[in-house]
Amino acid sequence: MSIEATVGVRLAADTELGTLLADIEAAHRRAVKSAPGERVEIVGYETLCAALEAKAAARLLLDRSARTPAPDLATSTAGLFVRRGAEVIVALRLPLEPGEVRRSVAGVAAPAPASPVEMRDDIHGRRLVEARFREQLEAAIAEPGRDRSSVMSPSGVHNRVLTEVLWQFAGRQEQQPVRVPVVYRDGSRAEADFPLRCLTLVDELRDSAQLDLELRLTLLSIRHTEMDPVVDGAWLRNSEVSRPRPAAQTDDFVYRTSVSQLDVLTQQGTLNVRLYIFQTGLETAVVGFFRAVVEFLGRHPGRLEVVPMFYAADAGGSVGVEEEFASFASGQVWATKR
Numbered sequence: 001m002s003i004e005a006t007v008g009v010r011l012a013a014d015t016e017l018g019t020l021l022a023d024i025e026a027a028h029r030r031a032v033k034s035a036p037g038e039r040v041e042i043v044g045y046e047t048l049c050a051a052l053e054a055k056a057a058a059r060l061l062l063d064r065s066a067r068t069p070a071p072d073l074a075t076s077t078a079g080l081f082v083r084r085g086a087e088v089i090v091a092l093r094l095p096l097e098p099g100e101v102r103r104s105v106a107g108v109a110a111p112a113p114a115s116p117v118e119m120r121d122d123i124h125g126r127r128l129v130e131a132r133f134r135e136q137l138e139a140a141i142a143e144p145g146r147d148r149s150s151v152m153s154p155s156g157v158h159n160r161v162l163t164e165v166l167w168q169f170a171g172r173q174e175q176q177p178v179r180v181p182v183v184y185r186d187g188s189r190a191e192a193d194f195p196l197r198c199l200t201l202v203d204e205l206r207d208s209a210q211l212d213l214e215l216r217l218t219l220l221s222i223r224h225t226e227m228d229p230v231v232d233g234a235w236l237r238n239s240e241v242s243r244p245r246p247a248a249q250t251d252d253f254v255y256r257t258s259v260s261q262l263d264v265l266t267q268q269g270t271l272n273v274r275l276y277i278f279q280t281g282l283e284t285a286v287v288g289f290f291r292a293v294v295e296f297l298g299r300h301p302g303r304l305e306v307v308p309m310f311y312a313a314d315a316g317g318s319v320g321v322e323e324e325f326a327s328f329a330s331g332q333v334w335a336t337k338r
Contacts, residue, residue: 003099008068008089009056017055017088021081024048028078035242035282049080056090130161137169140180141196152194152287155185155247159281160310160331163290167332169196170294182287188248192255194287195294203332205274205305212271216278219289223280235261235277236285247284254288262296262304269300278309278328293334302338307331 011017027045034041059066071082071089081090136153143150154162179193208214218227220241221234236257241250266273279286293306308331 001098001100002096003101004093004095005097005099006070006073006091006093007060007097008070009060009092010066010068011056011059011088011090013083013086013088020048020052020055021077021083021088024052024078024080032244034244045078049078052080052090053092056092060092126158126161129157130165133157133161133165137165137180137196141169141175141178144178144180144193151181151183151189153183153185154283154287157283159279159283159286160308162283162286163279163308163310164331166194166196166287166290167201167334170199170290170334171201172197172199182248182251184247184251184284186247188246190248190251190255190287192252192291194291195298199294199297199336201297201333202335202337205307205333205335206272208274210272211274213265214274214276215265216276218278218280219285220280220282227278231278235275235289241282241285250282250284251288251291254285255291258289258292259295262292266296266300266303269296269303272303274305274307276307276309276330290334297334297336301336304335306334308334 024045027041027048030041031045068089070091073079073091076082076091081088083089133154136151140150140152157165175197177195177198179195181193182190184190215232216230218231218234220236220238222238236254240257241254243250263269265271265275277289290306293304296304309328310331311327312329
């Protein structure tokens with residue numbers, strides 16, 4: 001019987017190894033600070049770790065006496081090694097060590113495999129992403145949470161595609177309302193499911209004279225600083241949203257913040273408010289915000305209008321009263337009738 005085990009391997013701390021260790025430490029610091037869902041720094045860190053592990057494996061093949069008890073990963077440098085004088089102890093995972101398999105006392109069976117995905121070669125790029133996202137939502141609506149293919153996974157979906165497809169699926173369309181789980185690429189799941197097929201949406205704006213409040217806001221601060229003079233503010237603080245944590249936790253934060261702020265702006269649904277939201281591509285912020293919008297529209301029909309604004313170099317002219325808005329195009333209005 002074989003098991004997976006982690007052992008330590010002693011390496012001499014020479015100049016070449018010292019350079020690699022310094023690179024790993026720097027990459028680890030960057031990876032820890034990377035935004036939720038951002039993989040570039042993490043991949044760089046993992047690549048350097050793989051190089052160190054390859055050195056350890058080669059050393060172990062040449063000299064079995066280099067093997068030593070594994071370092072404590074909780075206290076090791078960059079989660080991989082410890083320095084001990086002129087030596088470095090590297091944690092190396094060996095997949096086929098002798099031993100007895102430890103079985104779970106719960107006796108839970110492995111989950112069933114996900115449904116197969118049909119590969120398409122007739123469409124490409126954003127159209128392909130949109131088609132797959134639509135298929136994903138259809139499967140999630142049919143059997144919410146049945147398996148990994150029956151959830152909404154917005155990771156990597158283009159900002160505009162994500163917003164407009166969600167708008168279409170939020171519409172009732174003579175179907176029963178349903179809430180679908182939201183699971184991100186990193187495996188994290190949002191606390192609140194996303195409500196779909198629950199609203200009678202109207203893609204039109206009311207007369208501005210009927211509004212109590214109209215605001216132009218960026219979804220996140222900092223992302224478009226050149227627009228600061230011509231917007232009223234930012235819906236979310238970038239410093240609070242773009243933090244190293246599971247993606248679903250960012251979604252949860254944006255959702256809770258948006259629920260609270262919508263109630264404040266509309267005075268608990270008693271004022272008529274229109275928001276122009278200049279969006280960025282952070283899918284956790286988009287999903288969390290529009291989940292709050294859908295729920296608000298369900299509780300207070302006709303009190304809120306949200307106009308998504310997307311960057312589009314070919315917008316063909318200004319979409320607002322300021323020249324700075326010329327590079328943005330409006331999307332479908334999120335609104336319901338009273």
